[in-house]
Amino acid sequence: MPSNNLDQLYRQVIMDHYKNPRNKGSIEDGALTIDMNNPTCGDRIHLTLQVEDGVVQNAKFDGEGCSISMSSASMMTQAVKGKKIDEALQLSHIFSDMMLGKEYDDSIDLGDIEALNGVAKFPARIKCATLAWKAMEKGVSEEQQQN
Amino acid sequence: MLSKEIRSYFPILNQEINGHPLVYLDSGATSQKPVQVIEAIKKYYEFENSNVHRGVHTLGNRATESYEGAREKVRKFMNAKSTQEIIFTRGTTTSINTVAQSYGRANVKEGDEIVITHMEHHSNIIPWQQLAKETGATLKYIDLEADGTLSLEKVSATITDKTKIVSIVYVSNVLGTMNPIKEITQIAHEHGAIMVVDGAQAAPHLKLDVQNLDCDFLAFSGHKMCGPTGIGVLYGKQALLEKMEPIEFGGEMIDFVGLYESTWKELPWKFEGGTPIIAGAIGLAAAIDFLEEIGLDEIEKHEHELATYAMDKMLTIEGLTIYGPNDPSKRAGIVTFNLDDVHPHDVATVLDMSGIAVRAGHHCAQPLMKWLQCTATARASFYLYNTEEDIDRLVAGLRTTKEYFNDAF
Numbered sequence: 001m002p003s004n005n006l007d008q009l010y011r012q013v014i015m016d017h018y019k020n021p022r023n024k025g026s027i028e029d030g031a032l033t034i035d036m037n038n039p040t041c042g043d044r045i046h047l048t049l050q051v052e053d054g055v056v057q058n059a060k061f062d063g064e065g066c067s068i069s070m071s072s073a074s075m076m077t078q079a080v081k082g083k084k085i086d087e088a089l090q091l092s093h094i095f096s097d098m099m100l101g102k103e104y105d106d107s108i109d110l111g112d113i114e115a116l117n118g119v120a121k122f123p124a125r126i127k128c129a130t131l132a133w134k135a136m137e138k139g140v141s142e143e144q145q146q147n
Numbered sequence: 148m149l150s151k152e153i154r155s156y157f158p159i160l161n162q163e164i165n166g167h168p169l170v171y172l173d174s175g176a177t178s179q180k181p182v183q184v185i186e187a188i189k190k191y192y193e194f195e196n197s198n199v200h201r202g203v204h205t206l207g208n209r210a211t212e213s214y215e216g217a218r219e220k221v222r223k224f225m226n227a228k229s230t231q232e233i234i235f236t237r238g239t240t241t242s243i244n245t246v247a248q249s250y251g252r253a254n255v256k257e258g259d260e261i262v263i264t265h266m267e268h269h270s271n272i273i274p275w276q277q278l279a280k281e282t283g284a285t286l287k288y289i290d291l292e293a294d295g296t297l298s299l300e301k302v303s304a305t306i307t308d309k310t311k312i313v314s315i316v317y318v319s320n321v322l323g324t325m326n327p328i329k330e331i332t333q334i335a336h337e338h339g340a341i342m343v344v345d346g347a348q349a350a351p352h353l354k355l356d357v358q359n360l361d362c363d364f365l366a367f368s369g370h371k372m373c374g375p376t377g378i379g380v381l382y383g384k385q386a387l388l389e390k391m392e393p394i395e396f397g398g399e400m401i402d403f404v405g406l407y408e409s410t411w412k413e414l415p416w417k418f419e420g421g422t423p424i425i426a427g428a429i430g431l432a433a434a435i436d437f438l439e440e441i442g443l444d445e446i447e448k449h450e451h452e453l454a455t456y457a458m459d460k461m462l463t464i465e466g467l468t469i470y471g472p473n474d475p476s477k478r479a480g481i482v483t484f485n486l487d488d489v490h491p492h493d494v495a496t497v498l499d500m501s502g503i504a505v506r507a508g509h510h511c512a513q514p515l516m517k518w519l520q521c522t523a524t525a526r527a528s529f530y531l532y533n534t535e536e537d538i539d540r541l542v543a544g545l546r547t548t549k550e551y552f553n554d555a556f
Binding site for chain 2: 005006009010015040041042043044064065066067068069122124125128
């Protein structure tokens with residue numbers, strides 16, 4: 001039977017984001033567009049971000065992948081919406097620490113994202129969870145450099 | 148079915164993974180290694196290690212004898228005419244790249260065609276893409292039948308007098324399809340093209356006979372057939388190899404070296420620049436001994452039986468799709484599948500927690516995934532050490548996975 005570790009990996013909130021993804025789709029006009037894939041497994045994400053005055057006003061994603069990569073993308077878009085670029089990047093660093101099993105800054109309310117901390121015990125799946133975050137980082141970093 | 152005692156030769160199988168006895172169903176990626184192979188490599192390093200083809204001393208002779216003995220063993224294994232036709236490489240990828248870069252660059256020009264299929268592994272796609280780009284040749288794909296097999300009609304319709312190279316997989320690493328290489332070779336030759344065979348999934352599982360196939364080149368890897376990683380083989384017809392230039396230059400492959408000009412050693416050594424993969428070749432020879440003692444025909448039969456058993460059992464799971472030929476006699480011991488809308492990564496993780504190792508992803512065959520209209524699949528691949536019990540465990544694991552994802556949430 002599935003172990004406790006599995007239940008840690010596939011928490012209900014993760015499966016909820018997987019089956020009912022938030023912010024699914026694409027922002028049409030003037031948005032930052034980032035396409036990334038995980039060449040080892042074929043997961044891919046198409047992320048669009050609308051950044052105005054240093055704030056992520058809107059975020060949407062499309063893509064194909066496993067429950068971990070798609071739920072992580074859903075949670076990420078939810079989390080960065082309305083955040084300043086710096087705050088979004090800070091969240092991304094916290095998330096990265098969480099995936100590496102490091103101590104992470106828990107002074108910030110991570111909301112649903114916290115549910116992904118079980119992924120750290122599955123090294124083969126960490127890349128699934130970080131794909132959307134890497135795409136977001138790439139997008140906002142480019143935006144920062146341009147301004 | 149082969150005797151279950153075969154398992155006892157594979158020390159790695161005797162362990163628990165995540166609290167369950169290991170069921171290894173990823174031999175298509177790499178096979179496990181029997182003690183006979185591990186011991187042969189150990190013996191080489193403990194008693195023979197030395198560089199080859201140069202030592203006057205005793206160890207040098209021992210190493211050379213073992214290395215060249217391995218070549219003779221490979222020659223016999225694939226029924227090549229001469230050891231001059233057996234080149235040791237790093238693996239199938241290097242072997243195919245050698246043909247593309249050496250034969251291809253010299254013989255393919257703008258307007259020519261290179262023909263492959265939709266079921267190729269990346270290692271039999273990209274070398275030809277690159278060659279086509281460099282030379283201005285056209286890369287053409289033979290379309291597959293609905294069940295993932297090749298029809299000779301479509302093969303004939305795709306290969307033309309402009310075709311210079313046909314390169315096709317013997318056994319598909321995703322669909323398990325066994326292709327009619329002998330017949331395709333004949334068609335290629337009728338048009339004056341050469342035939343290259345990707346034998347990576349064939350060499351471990353069936354009796355190779357390059358003279359009967361009449362193919363011009365055949366590539367395979369040691370690590371998928373109980374041998375170590377880092378060793379592979381390129382077979383080529385002597386007449387073709389003689390005319391080909393090496394693609395790596397340096398020590399070992401030279402005859403006379405001048406300041407501005409050098410000449411090459413004779414076959415097969417002109418293609419083996421640098422200190423060769425001595426321990427790898429010796430390990431591969433031990434793997435061949437091991438497989439031949441059991442019998443390649445017996446191994447092929449065992450895998451057919453396992454594939455048949457697996458397909459029967461797996462198809463009792465509602466929502467499970469198997470890709471490739473429905474007729475198990477048309478496929479090797481490879482079963483690629485998807486389970487409902489559970490992503491193959493998730494399937495593989497849940498199975499892993501039950502000690503069952505399967506592959507999930509695109510299996511280095513992205514164009515084929517596109518043809519199958521899925522981004523990823525899960526794959527169970529069987530080898531001589533697998534049993535019906537392994538498949539029972541897989542099927543039970545898949546039922547658990549289905550319950551876990553469909554009912555729990």
